[in-house]
Amino acid sequence: MFRDAWLVTKKDLLIELRSRILINQIAPYTLLILVLFGFALDADTETLRDTGPGLFWVSTLLVAILAIQRSVDVETSDSAIDRLMLSGISPTSIYVGKTIGLYLQLIVLEALLFTVMVVLFDMSVVDYPLVIVSAVVTTLAISSSGTLYGVIASGLGVRETLLPVLFLPVLAPAVIGATRAFGDAFGRVNADGWAWLGLLSVIAIVYTLVGMLTYGNIIEDT
């Protein structure tokens, strides 16, 4: 399964390297969101430092919606998904492959977002391991649920409006946990960030398992 999944991941990453949608369009959008938040909060540095962790994860979710739509477009254009299914790769492998591909793209965007946030909001990290682990786990939750919901919302003619309505509430508990963890990692809140990793891990594992079990039912009709 993982060999087939890796084939799907490589395909997605190769398409992205050649099209450069992530670099040319989604990455600038990422930066734009942060800048707009700075303007909206009246560019007071102390406020930005306090709200930075939350703004980071809200920005990540907004960017993830674009990345998910892009990931689904790759398959639905020119009936590519039909050819993928006919190739003999199992739906579970397709799901895992697309999740990993989306995960890697989101990690790159988050690294960029993180760097810009630290610079623009003048923030300093107190606990680097917590930042890395919480980002890794939360991104898995985002990519696993995003891959599933992207397909659920596709092919119905209302994807642009339906995907956010379905996807964002599901990730809200993860955002709460990730924001607390980041807040602790930046020394901005008096909370045990490591304790929130348990919730984040449960969310990531549950969404991944549900996706692996149900993805096949959904893409049959895409």
Add this chain to the structure above:
Amino acid sequence: MGISLLLGIPTLLIFSFLLSPADDNMNDAVRLIYVHVPLAIFAYVAIITTGIGSVFYLWKKSRWWDTVAHASAEIGLMFCGLVLVTGSIWGRPTWNTWWEWGDVRLVTTLVLFLMILGYLALRQVPANPDLRAKRSSVVGIIAAVNIPIVNR
């Protein structure tokens, strides 16, 4: 069951709003708890029923289970909304605010409400009934597995 409901609901209302004493700290606001908690239990039961109906639809491919899931989701949405409303009314005299972002259970209940709203939005999309039922089932399962997360 209908008779026990007809007897039980007035009994609950009389005991909670008339016969039980006010609380030392919450005063008369405590009476809302007698309604708020059962509403929350009913909301969870309805959403779990949606999850069960969704699982059985994916397994048995029976339209009846899909109908059960859909109907339960509408009931769950109504009760979830009432939980939020009664919670806000209780919170106003107790916390001096209609909404408390620091209360994680309150916030996650709102999230559950939004998830069910999304489920019902998917239900309204014009599409092949079987296709819509399959996709709604997956969304219903995820909403149901979030119950333990909301209730933490």
